[in-house]
Amino acid sequence: MSKTLIRGAKVLGGDPQDVLIDGAVVEAVGRNLPAEGAEVVEADGKVLLPGLVDLHTHLREPGREDSETVLTGTRAAASGGYTNVFAMANTFPVADTAGVVEQVWRLGQESGYCDVQPIGAVTVGLEGAKLAELGAMHESAAGVTVFSDDGKCVHDAVIMRRALEYVKAFDGVVAQHAQEPRLTEGAQMNEGVVSAELGLGGWPAVAEESVIARDVLLAEHVGSRVHICHLSTAGSVEIVRWAKSRGIDVTAEVTPHHLLLTDELVRSYNPVYKVNPPLRTERDVMALREALADGTIDIVATDHAPHPHEDKDCEWAAAAMGMVGLETALSVVQETMVDTGLLDWAGVADRMSFKPAQIGQATGHGRPVSAGEPANLTLVESAYRGQVDPAGFASRSRNTPYEGRELPGRVTHTWLRGKATLVDGKLT
Incomplete structure (x- = not known):
């Protein structure tokens, strides 16, 4: 599918809204956006940030x-x-x-x-x-x-x-x-x-x-x-x-x-x-x-x-x-x-x-989450807390000072120009 609907996300921590991605760009931001023809990601109040x-x-x-x-x-x-x-x-x-x-x-x-x-x-x-x-x-x-x-x-x-x-x-x-x-x-x-x-x-x-x-x-x-x-x-x-x-x-x-x-x-x-x-x-x-x-x-x-x-x-x-x-x-x-x-x-x-x-001067990045902008986005489950386990890192190295430490928040989804690179915490 070329369309993705992120439903109920707190854009920059504000009130929950829907964000519709069409191809590589954000098509619309608002409430109760139609989901027809789109893959739906239920944000459930997670925080949506620009990538x-x-x-x-x-x-x-x-x-x-x-x-x-x-x-x-x-x-x-x-x-x-x-x-x-x-x-x-x-x-x-x-x-x-x-x-x-x-x-x-x-x-x-x-x-x-x-x-x-x-x-x-x-x-x-x-x-x-x-x-x-x-x-x-x-x-x-x-x-x-x-x-x-x-x-x-x-x-x-x-x-x-x-x-x-x-x-x-x-x-x-x-x-x-x-x-x-x-x-x-x-x-x-x-x-x-x-x-x-x-x-x-x-x-x-x-x-x-x-x-x-x-x-x-x-x-x-x-x-x-x-x-x-x-x-x-x-x-x-x-x-x-x-x-x-x-x-x-x-x-x-x-x-x-x-x-x-x-x-x-x-x-x-x-x-x-x-x-x-x-x-x-x-x-x-x-x-x-x-x-x-x-x-x-x-x-x-x-x-x-x-x-x-x-x-x-x-x-x-x-x-x-x-x-x-x-x-x-x-x-x-x-x-x-x-x-x-x-x-x-x-x-x-x-x-x-x-x-x-x-x-x-990173062209296409650091842009507002709004219609017409590149769909470089990050969805964060801010209510989450968990221990850092470097065994699950994607990096080739494990030299983290946080091993075993409990930290808040986790990234559940990342989109690069509308393409999901991370879904439910797992790399695509």
């Missing part, structure tokens, strides 16, 4: 297919309610040429579960010494608009300035991994009381904040766009808030895990909690939540970072940094923002669909 958009995903392909592939990563994305993800450039080879970004883009097209927009590297090989082929990647079939050396900071101010100047020509954006490398040599976790007690190398907040301060000033000087990846400290929030008050074109993201978890968990020495930037303090967590609520932080991005078992099942110092997040992100946001009253579902749609699509 989620993740501006920060690691799909690992090419080069680390043991941890994730574009296919497995997009299946994980569909399971989590995502219809569009931006794939980071730290692959092997690095996505610093038109050829590599086109390869990732075509693999995304072939997967059919989620649109994939490659992010291009800022510098050749992520080495921070020479600008990559930014123009060629933008003009390629992949149409790259976001550039990042994520995993490494563009620490040279001259290189960062040149990148901002270059992308300004086509309204691109540089997404900065804010980490001053000389301040984090040997760092293992957040610098503070816990790191001192555990004897682990401290990762000071100033290592993040100093780079953000420099880069918002560079963006102001150049008149270009800068995006701050995985912002994690209360001080970083204040710098971004100040920059926005000056009219600087800066946007920022926060990860679900930085909205919920703190450095106290590192006392277990369980490497599942080792991440970059590190888990911070309860004060930081509260500041991040408030900043996401008031719009200082623009979006939630997963920083989905899959690793094979052997890279995490080892001693803390040797373990890789990162957590998977695509399949749990919406539940964590519900737990930390919706169920606490800091955001309503319309606010979730704004932070997890509308704004990330706008920042990354």
